[in-house]
Amino acid sequence: MTSSDNQTSPKRRLLLASDRGDQSSELADILQSVGEVDTIATSDIPDAPASDLSGIVVDINLRSPESVQQVRNKLRGEAYRAMPRLFVLADALHHGTMQAWALGATDTISRPFDAEGILQRIRSAFPDSNEFDTSDRGKVLNSGVAAAHAVMVKIFEKLPAGVPLRFNDVVEAENKVLKAIKHSSLRDWLTTVGCHHTDSYRHCLFVTGFAVAFAQHLGMREDDQRRLTRAALLHDVGKAFVPVAILDKPAKLTDEEMRVIRMHPRLGYDALAAQGGFPAEMLDVVLHHHELLDGTGYPNGLRGNQISDIVRLTTIVDIHAALVEKRAYRLPFTHAKAFMIMEQMGGKLDQHLLKAFRPVVAMGSS
Numbered sequence: 261m262t263s264s265d266n267q268t269s270p271k272r273r274l275l276l277a278s279d280r281g282d283q284s285s286e287l288a289d290i291l292q293s294v295g296e297v298d299t300i301a302t303s304d305i306p307d308a309p310a311s312d313l314s315g316i317v318v319d320i321n322l323r324s325p326e327s328v329q330q331v332r333n334k335l336r337g338e339a340y341r342a343m344p345r346l347f348v349l350a351d352a353l354h355h356g357t358m359q360a361w362a363l364g365a366t367d368t369i370s371r372p373f374d375a376e377g378i379l380q381r382i383r384s385a386f387p388d389s390n391e392f393d394t395s396d397r398g399k400v401l402n403s404g405v406a407a408a409h410a411v412m413v414k415i416f417e418k419l420p421a422g423v424p425l426r427f428n429d430v431v432e433a434e435n436k437v438l439k440a441i442k443h444s445s446l447r448d449w450l451t452t453v454g455c456h457h458t459d460s461y462r463h464c465l466f467v468t469g470f471a472v473a474f475a476q477h478l479g480m481r482e483d484d485q486r487r488l489t490r491a492a493l494l495h496d497v498g499k500a501f502v503p504v505a506i507l508d509k510p511a512k513l514t515d516e517e518m519r520v521i522r523m524h525p526r527l528g529y530d531a532l533a534a535q536g537g538f539p540a541e542m543l544d545v546v547l548h549h550h551e552l553l554d555g556t557g558y559p560n561g562l563r564g565n566q567i568s569d570i571v572r573l574t575t576i577v578d579i580h581a582a583l584v585e586k587r588a589y590r591l592p593f594t595h596a597k598a599f600m601i602m603e604q605m606g607g608k609l610d611q612h613l614l615k616a617f618r619p620v621v622a623m624g625s626s
């Protein structure tokens with residue numbers, strides 16, 4: 261139990277928007293143990309939420325365009341912009357995932373409900389009301405996470421569906437992301453984005469967090485901080501063209517699946533180059549972030565000086581993020597262990613840069 265869950269502290273207030281016949285009563289019962297729950301029909305979602313509201317749980321039929329539209333219209337309002345939102349998916353196969361993330365989901369849960377799991381997610385996704393609504397820090401963090409998340413939706417959902425990604429889509433998110441990590445902390449960023457249940461989103465958001473913290477730690481000029489932020493947000497754009505069944509496979513990949521996944525730098529590069537409007541430097545990061553200084557990387561086996569500084573930086577934060585992320589098939593490495601593994605990679609990585617990265621690793625560990 262956290263202090264916020266006892267009787268003396270103000271409890272979270274949650275809005276449960278439901279279009280189900282049973283008014284989501286089973287879910288409401290579970291939520292009661294961590295907050296006060298107001299269950300309402302989707303048509304009754306207020307235009308402006310109560311000021312002490314911690315978050316909104318949406319349990320609607322995500323396959324119904326009317327329901328989705330109704331919720332979209334309400335949650336689009338400025339008052340809901342930074343409000344955490346948990347969506348209920350129809351089943352464990354995650355039907356409706358795309359709609360949920362397009363509606364700005366902070367996290368998703370699915371039926372059948374696992375009460376303990378849901379409560380954990382509520383505690384991490386929905387801070388206490390006083391913490392959420394009165395803290396500028398929290399708002400800045402949420403707004404940065406939401407901006408980065410919006411870029412992920414554009415990369416992973418819209419781009420494969422044929423909606424072009426514009427360079428400006430990425431640039432627009434930079435400010436908020438930089439501000440979020442500057443005014444809160446890398447640790448807060450990692451805790452918040454760590455709730456995301458889609459591996460690829462979570463990974464890119466982790467990489468972005470480490471990249472920004474690294475840039476800020478190195479005292480880079482703001483312009484350079486932006487370049488690194490957009491490189492991190494974009495680096496795995498090619499994974500949008502790799503089947504989700506492989507990307508989010510909850511087990512070790514087979515050799516054939518690995519071959520497919522290793523195509524992502526080329527696929528991303530081709531997509532952005534064909535579309536145009538992306539600086540050469542961004543294309544360089546997308547194509548080469550898996551190259552290693554000793555020539556053993558892919559896709560081109562580049563060596564040493566053929567690998568640019570921004571690529572070297574991205575590679576370091578990319579590998580570190582991958583090691584400390586939770587994956588369905590293995591436990592995450594601790595930040596210290598991950599750093600050790602990277603030191604042992606010796607001549608594959610820029611060891612000078614890696615040394616400079618060490619304090620950032622400490623900032624990210626809890």
Ligand SMILES: [Fe+2]
Nearest residue numbers: 495496549550
């Ligand atoms: Fe990658």
Ligand SMILES: [Fe+2]
Nearest residue numbers: 467495496578
């Ligand atoms: Fe990556």
